[in-house]
Amino acid sequence: MFTIASIAVMIALALAVTRAILGPTVFDRVLAANTIGTLAILLLAVIGFLMGRPEWLDIALVYGLLNLIGTLAVLKYFRHGDLAHDAEQDTKS
Amino acid sequence: MELYINMALLTMLAAVTVAIIVQRDLFSVVILSGIYSFLMASVLIVLDAVDVAMTEASVGAGISTVVLIGTLYLTGQKRELNYHRSIAVPLFVSLGTGAMLIWGTWGLPAFGIQDAPVHTHIAPTFLLESIPETGVPNVVTTVLADYRSFDTFGETTVIFTAGLGVMLLLGGSRRKKKKGETKS
Amino acid sequence: MMPAVIIAAGASSSAVAAGPAIPLDVYIDWIVHILSWAAILSGSFFVLVGSVGLIRMPDVFTRMHAASIIDTLGAGLLVAGMMMQAGPSLITLKLIFIMLLFLVTSPVATHALAQAALHAGEKPELKEDRTNEPGSPRAQLEEAQHQAEGKR
Numbered sequence: 183m184f185t186i187a188s189i190a191v192m193i194a195l196a197l198a199v200t201r202a203i204l205g206p207t208v209f210d211r212v213l214a215a216n217t218i219g220t221l222a223i224l225l226l227a228v229i230g231f232l233m234g235r236p237e238w239l240d241i242a243l244v245y246g247l248l249n250l251i252g253t254l255a256v257l258k259y260f261r262h263g264d265l266a267h268d269a270e271q272d273t274k275s
Numbered sequence: 276m277e278l279y280i281n282m283a284l285l286t287m288l289a290a291v292t293v294a295i296i297v298q299r300d301l302f303s304v305v306i307l308s309g310i311y312s313f314l315m316a317s318v319l320i321v322l323d324a325v326d327v328a329m330t331e332a333s334v335g336a337g338i339s340t341v342v343l344i345g346t347l348y349l350t351g352q353k354r355e356l357n358y359h360r361s362i363a364v365p366l367f368v369s370l371g372t373g374a375m376l377i378w379g380t381w382g383l384p385a386f387g388i389q390d391a392p393v394h395t396h397i398a399p400t401f402l403l404e405s406i407p408e409t410g411v412p413n414v415v416t417t418v419l420a421d422y423r424s425f426d427t428f429g430e431t432t433v434i435f436t437a438g439l440g441v442m443l444l445l446g447g448s449r450r451k452k453k454k455g456e457t458k459s
Numbered sequence: 460m461m462p463a464v465i466i467a468a469g470a471s472s473s474a475v476a477a478g479p480a481i482p483l484d485v486y487i488d489w490i491v492h493i494l495s496w497a498a499i500l501s502g503s504f505f506v507l508v509g510s511v512g513l514i515r516m517p518d519v520f521t522r523m524h525a526a527s528i529i530d531t532l533g534a535g536l537l538v539a540g541m542m543m544q545a546g547p548s549l550i551t552l553k554l555i556f557i558m559l560l561f562l563v564t565s566p567v568a569t570h571a572l573a574q575a576a577l578h579a580g581e582k583p584e585l586k587e588d589r590t591n592e593p594g595s596p597r598a599q600l601e602e603a604q605h606q607a608e609g610k611r
Contacts, residue, residue: 183499185276187537190503192283194510194529195314199287201513201522202310203294209519209576211306215313216568217513217526219336222313223557224506224537225280226320231541232276238320239553241329245313246557248337250564252309253571255341256302259348260575 184232191225212256219249277321284318305343312336495543502536509533518584519576523569530565534558 198221202214223242230238291314295307312335319328384391405417419427505528512525538558542551 183496183540187499187503187540188276188280190507192280194506194533196283196287197510197514199290199310199314202307203290205303207519207576207581208300208302208306209572209579209581210522211303211310213519213522213526213572214513215306215310216572217510217529218310218313220530220534220561220565221506221510222317224534225317227541227554227557228537229280229321231544236545236550238325239550239557241320241325241332242557243553243560244329245316245332245336246560246564248332249313250568252336252340253568255344256306257568257571257575259344261571261578 184228188225188228188232191221191228195221195225208260212253216249216253219245219252223249280321281318284314284321288314288318301347302344305340305347308343309336309340312339491543495540498536498540498543502533502538502540505529505536506533519581520573520583523572527565527569530561530569534561 195218198214198217202211202218205211205214223245226238226242226245227236230236230242288311291307291311295304295311298304298307312331315335316328316332319325319331401414401418401422405411405414405421409417409421411417411421509525509527509529509532512528513522516522516525535558538554538561542554545551545554
C-alpha cells in the first residue's frame, strides 16, 4: 500500500521537476517548487511509514514551514520588488 | 525500494543541476536551487541522515533562497551576463578534480566493513579508556564534553548568541513601547 | 503484510471459536484497514492527476488549479489513510498538524502566486484565444492581447 503511494508520489515529483525545468515563466517554476515541497513532505511521510520510522514526520513539519517561507519570499519580491515591503503603506498612501 | 527511490531522486537532482547550469534567468536559478535543496534533503532522509537533511532543508531551501533573492534585489541584476570565454580551462579543472575524487574512492575501505580504520584505530581507544580517564559512563558525553570540550564550548556560544538575538528581536519592541508611554 | 496478519487472526479466531464468535475488534480492524487502503489509493490517484495537470495545463493559473489538487485532495486523502494506519497515537497528532499546515499555507501561497503573476503581467488564457486558430496557443495569446489593447 505504501509502496504504491510512494511510487505515485515519486512519479508526481518527476513531473513537477519537469515542469520546474521547462516552465516558461518564473511563476511556473515557483509553483513547481511549491508543489515539490508538498510532494517531498508526502514522500517523507509515506517512506517513513514504509520503513517503519514514522518519526520522520517532525522533519516533514519543518519542510512545510520552510516551503511557505521560501515561496512567500520569492512572491513578495515579485509583487513589491522588495523583501521588507510594508503592505499597509500602500493602502494609506 | 529504498534503492529505487534513491536512484530516481538522484536522477532528478542531476536534471535540476543541468537546468541550473543552462538557465540564464537568475530568478529561475534561485528557485531551481531551492528545488535542488528539497530533493537533496529527501535523498539524505532516505539515506537515514535526518539531522543533515534538516540542515540542508532549512539552510538550502529556507535561508539561502531568501538571501539570494535579497542579493538580486540589492544588485538589480536579473539576467546572467554573457561572457564569451573559453570553457577549456574550467572543463579541464572540473574533469581533473572529478577524476581525482573518483581515484580517491578506490583507496576507501569497503562499505560497512569490520576492520575499517575507524573501527580499529580510534573507537576502541575511546571505549576502553574513557572511563579510566574521565569517569563518565556515557562515551558520547565523554567525547562531546571532555575530548572535544572547546569545540562544544564554541557551539554553545553560537547557540547562546542566536537565542540572545531572537530575544532581542522579540523583546525590543515592547521596551520601546514602554518608553513611549512614559514619555507621553 | 497487514491484511495477511489480519486474515490469519480472523481465521484462527474463527477456527478456535468455530462459529460466529469472531470478536468485534477484528471487524473494526478490517473496516479501518480497507478504508485506509481506499484513502491511500485514491490519494495517490489524485496526486498523479494533479501532477499530470501541472504538465498538461496551458498557463500558470490553470496549473495552479492543478497543483492545488495535490495540496488538498491528494495530501488530504494520503494523510487520512496514514492516520488510519497509525491509530490513536502521537503520529496521528503530527499528521493532523501537517494537514492543518497544508490547509493554511497552500491557499496563502497560491493566492500570493496568482497576485504576483497578475501583477507581473501574466494574463490567463481565455477561451477566445483558443478558438481563433488551432495550434500554438501561446502565439495566439500574445496576438489576442495586442488586439485587445488596440481596441481600448
